[in-house]
Amino acid sequence: MPRLARLDAPGVFHHVMIRGIERRDIFWNEADREDFLGRLSTLLPETGTACLGWALLSNHAHLLFRTGNAPLSKLMRRLLTGYVLGFNRRHQRNGQLFQNRFKSIVCQENMYLKELVRYVHLNPIRAGLVSDLEELNTYPYCGHSALSGNRERPWQNVDYVLGWFGDEVDAAGKAYQLYMKEGLPQGRREDLAGGGLIRSLGGWSEVKRLRSEGRSHTMSDQRILGDSDFVESILSGAGEKVERRYELKALGYDLNRIAEKAARLYGMELHEVFSKGRQDRKVKARSLVCYWAVRELGMSMSDLARKFGMxxxxxxxxxxxxxxxxxxxSGQLMD
Structure with a gap:
């Protein structure tokens, strides 16, 4: 059976899995794990990729990424190739380390982000690497320790993930810990790790080709994880909105232009959007600008923090x- 094409576009939320060939270990010691994380910490900002969760096991690893301007394939190629070269050099070996190419599942972020963060971060407990949540809180090779406030991982989007659990840092942290605890009895989730409604259909050209051939993949393809609306949005061609980042930039959309739109929506002057203040309309306008800038234009939160003084x-x-x-x-940026 031919390999399925991989969806690779800006703004896509991926659950990435890498495995050792013949289920062999890909991390032999702490030096291997630190080398992998070191490469990740360099490549994520270089490619504009957001890391929302991760866990390194013995013979495989889970990574939750939202792609930036660089394709996921470019990030993974550089990450895995560099790691294998270093691994072979350290252990005086030759040959393949990983099982074929990496596996990526395109996921509907608003529906599955919290569940996937929990599923991925509970892996060390399921694998017997740690015994309980208390030990997981400080386990260095899983993103949970950063979300728990026990590890500094500047390349991990801790604040964004915690924002899904509450507006205040302390309350969000407690809600996250409770959510993790509630997930302990679940065990392996085939719907998150192996099943799902639809998995990525590949590039948009692949979507169009399949549709032109009259081949419906609804509820049968295994490369996208989402509800029926999310699935249909890809099959109907509306999934091309993921590529809007390129289109928006080509049309001249930048931070000032989206701020101008937010200002018009709330009857404000442009400079008011960027000025400090807690007035309701100002907070809403800034929030809308931050959402559009990060999710539509792919701007980094650190750049926005400097611009807004936040x-x-x-x-x-x-x-x-x-x-x-x-x-x-119920409006779109280009409305």
Whole structure:
């Protein structure tokens, strides 16, 4: 059977899995794990990729990424090739380490982000690497320790993920810990790790080709994880909105232009959007700008934090608030 094409576009939320060939270990010691994380910490900012969760096991690893301007395939090729070269050099070996190419599942972020973060971060407990949540809180080779506030991982989008659990840092942290605890009895989730409604159909040209051939993949393809609306949005061609980042930039959309739109929506001057203040309309306008800038244009939260004079965590909360406002407003950036 031919390999299925991989969906690779800006703004896509991926659950990435890598496995050792013949289920052999890909991490032999702490030096291997640190080397892998070191490469990840360099490549994520270089490619504009957001890391929302991760876990390194013995013979495989899970990574939750939202792609930036660079394709996921470019990030993974550089990450895995560099790691294998270093691994072989350290252990005086030759040959293949990973099982074929990496596996990536395109996921509907608003429906599955929390579940996937929990599923991925509970892997060390399921694998017997740690005994319980208390030990997982400080386990260095899983993103849970950063979300618990026990490890500094500047390349992991901690604030954005915690923003899904609450607007205040302390309350969000407690809600996240409770959510993790509630997931302990679940065990392996085939619907998250191996099943799902539809998995990625590959590039948009592949989607169009399959449709032109009259081949319906609804509820049968295994490369996208989402509800029926999300699935249909890809099959109907509306999935091309993921490529809008390129289109928006080509049309001249930048931070000022989206701020101008937010200002018009709330009857404000442009400079008011960027000025400090807690007035309701100003907070809403800034939140909408943060949401559009991060999710539509692919801007980094650190850049927005400098522009608005906010903390990165503040921007993360603003993005989530802006998403809710956008849904209430029922409008699009290019409307």
């Amino acid at each position: 903390s990165i965590s503040g921007v993360g909360y603003a993005v989530n608030r802006g998403e809710r406002i956008s849904h209430e407003y």
